[in-house]
Amino acid sequence: MSQEGNYGKWTISSSDESEEEKPKPDNPSTSLLPCAGQRAAYEPRYTCSEARKAAHRRKISPVKFSNADAASDAKRQKSGSQEELGWCLSSSDDELPPEAQQKAAEKVVVKEEKGVSSPKDNAAPRAGNHGPPAHHVLEEDEYETSGEGQDIWDMLDKGNPFQFYLTRVSGIKAKYNSGALHIKDILSPLFGTLVSSAQFNYCFDVDWLIKQYPPEFRRKPILLVHGEKREAKAHLHAEAKPYENISLCQAKLDIAFGTHHTKMMLLLYEEGLRVVVHTANLIRADWHQKTQGIWLSPLYPRIAHGTHTSGESATHFKADLISYLTAYNAAPLQEWIDIIQDHDLSETNVYLVGSTPGRFQGGQKDDWGHFRLRKLLREHAASTPSAEAWPIVGQFSSIGSLGADASKWLCSEFKETLATLGRDTRAPGKGVAPLHLIYPSVENVRTSLEGYPAGGSLPYSIQTAEKQSWLHSYFHKWSAETSGRSNAMPHIKTYMRPSPDFSRIAWFLVTSANLSKAAWGALEKNGAQLMIRSYELGVLFLPSAFGLDSFRVKPRFFSGGQEPAASFPVPCDLPPELYGSKDRPWIWNIPYTKAPDTHGNMWVPT
Known part of the structure; x- marks a missing residue:
């Protein structure tokens, strides 16, 4: 479905959910292809989201940046301005009106590089295609291991x-x-x-x-x-x-x-x-x-x-x-349940936090999703003086439909879970437990190692974003200088509770679960029932399992043994940096044509 509005012209699907959180189509889409006959060349061999398909296509057939005003664009890039990098959801005075944006977009010469053979042919593209070869770079195994012996x-x-x-x-x-x-x-x-x-x-x-x-x-x-x-x-x-x-x-x-x-x-x-x-x-x-x-x-x-x-x-x-595997109710997993029963897992010092599809009531509500996390934080996290001042930091690569305003889910039931610290925790009031959400900006993606195609793994769609512009006031940039990875786009998902000075954390979770009700669950029937759509899994690090009251934040992720062993290697920078007035969250299914990425390309997803 083609639409045109304040953010330019784009093609979108009709789902309200993020690409990563909706079922894959029964018939793999050919909407991204010049023609269905070239599907083998332009789509990955594996099934995946539309966002991933778009990224795959753009790696094979990049759209080179070319603009009549290249000099002024280069000047803007050098200054770091995102003024004309793409869409916006705010109404600041220094943004171009829709008519001016459309005229600026018309200046761009969209030059799509051709001459790509099928990946199965193992052939290099024609000279002049500055993108990676269709098969050699995208599919060839070229890695080395981290060390030997x-x-x-x-x-x-x-x-x-x-x-x-x-x-x-x-x-x-x-x-x-x-x-x-x-x-x-x-x-x-x-x-x-x-x-x-x-x-x-x-x-x-x-x-x-x-x-x-x-x-x-x-x-x-x-x-x-x-x-x-x-x-x-x-x-x-x-x-x-x-x-x-x-x-x-x-x-x-x-x-x-x-x-x-x-x-x-x-x-x-x-x-x-x-x-x-x-x-x-x-x-x-x-x-x-x-x-x-x-x-x-x-x-x-x-x-x-x-x-x-x-x-x-x-x-x-x-x-x-074992409970998580049993929830699949699948015969092939019984063998693995038996294997686990036969082994000694007593040295484990993390907690398992899983989601399984279903509608859960009574005590079962605490078994899965964010209620499982809430139970663990209530029973095993240390109560902390002035805990309401400890921020909440969430970092993710996909976002679902969260409702018309923050009170519908994010700052009600979900924030109550993330704010839990010990049995005496009270429900968070307005203005307490500051919420910092880390999600890559357009500039983060543009300047990444992969360039714009990195955004294929960040499937936040325009139709979802437009319905929840309130969410973007919580957004912070992706920054990972502590691990030297600010230019390596995150697909990791983490949630944590740092101290107000960000020197310690009360708990840390690494998980497959993005910011969505499908992943974490949402209450129904006046709070009597928790409904979860997806399977997710993560592990929770609690200081009590390591004989500590809190973890120190490790200043440098890869700094070796210079810090105390109890220093936790947080993979993103703390404190997070709030979006500036011209920062925009990455949206995968609209074009970005005002500035080139690190490979000299634009992003035209369709």
């Missing part, structure tokens, strides 16, 4: 009691990848002799995934747990068919606009079991130049036969993980 063990075992990591990023200084992990590291034989694995995720590139396993493990049994339906499911099965060792498990999604968004690995070794909870899709783009989070469990030993021990931790992680 003892180096990885040292990284995992020394000076990191939290076992929280970021993913390796291509194109940044080596020191900012020190201690970071690639998926090849996680699947490395240095971690154990793999027997079988289960991969829970939203998006799979099966061929790419298999190549991430060491050659000696590529024929070991792999279970893919997914949420695909109908034709998308058939497509995934077709992708997996050449691999006899792959089996698939479909997660039931009985509520509209729900997704299987959980990102977890279960790795069974001859030496034991490991659980990995992370934020990356199983596609190359998510492990290349994006900021992702990873929690690695200890290597859980098998419980010796005849030993009378439950293998449970103080955080009840084992029981909660």
